Amino acid sequence: MKVGILNGPNLNLLGKREPEIYGEKGFTAFLDQLRLSFPEVELSYFQSNEEGKLVDALHLMAQDCQGIIFNPAAFTHTSIALADAAKAVDCPIIEVHISNVYQRESFRHKSYISAAAMGTITGLGLQGYALALRALINK
Numbered sequence: 179m180k181v182g183i184l185n186g187p188n189l190n191l192l193g194k195r196e197p198e199i200y201g202e203k204g205f206t207a208f209l210d211q212l213r214l215s216f217p218e219v220e221l222s223y224f225q226s227n228e229e230g231k232l233v234d235a236l237h238l239m240a241q242d243c244q245g246i247i248f249n250p251a252a253f254t255h256t257s258i259a260l261a262d263a264a265k266a267v268d269c270p271i272i273e274v275h276i277s278n279v280y281q282r283e284s285f286r287h288k289s290y291i292s293a294a295a296m297g298t299i300t301g302l303g304l305q306g307y308a309l310a311l312r313a314l315i316n317k
């Protein structure tokens with residue numbers, strides 16, 4: 179099984195960025211652990227700070243993968259282009275947020291992506307990606 183993980187803007191700074199909210203682990207180290215925990219899954223990973231590159235990556239991953247784990251970061255709350263892309267592709271998407279967006283500013287309570295997602299995991303830290311992967315495997 180092939181699964182793509184797609185991370186949006188500023189998530190390249192995980193480990194350094196607001197560690198009290200997002201934790202102290204960088205995503206590359208976490209991804210190494212995830213690959214060891216799920217040897218049966220071929221995991222691809224892409225991160226971009228640019229909306230159009232994330233649209234392109236969603237299109238490409240959907241052709242190649244049986245599931246996508248998507249943290250659109252700040253674009254969650256603004257991007258109709260990413261929402262349209264998520265609706266356009268024929269591949270299950272699980273939306274993940276590291277922080278609990280509902281405990282934060284009200285502008286983070288709106289997600290344009292959720293309607294196109296199979297489900298959403300928010301507030302469980304990086305563990306949310308592992309739980310999303312488990313859900314895609316069990317699907």
Ligand code: DQA
Binds near residue numbers: 187251286
């Ligand atoms: C985030 C939550 C978003 O509101 C924020 O803009 C992010 C990360 C999260 O993973 O908790 O960059 O998606």
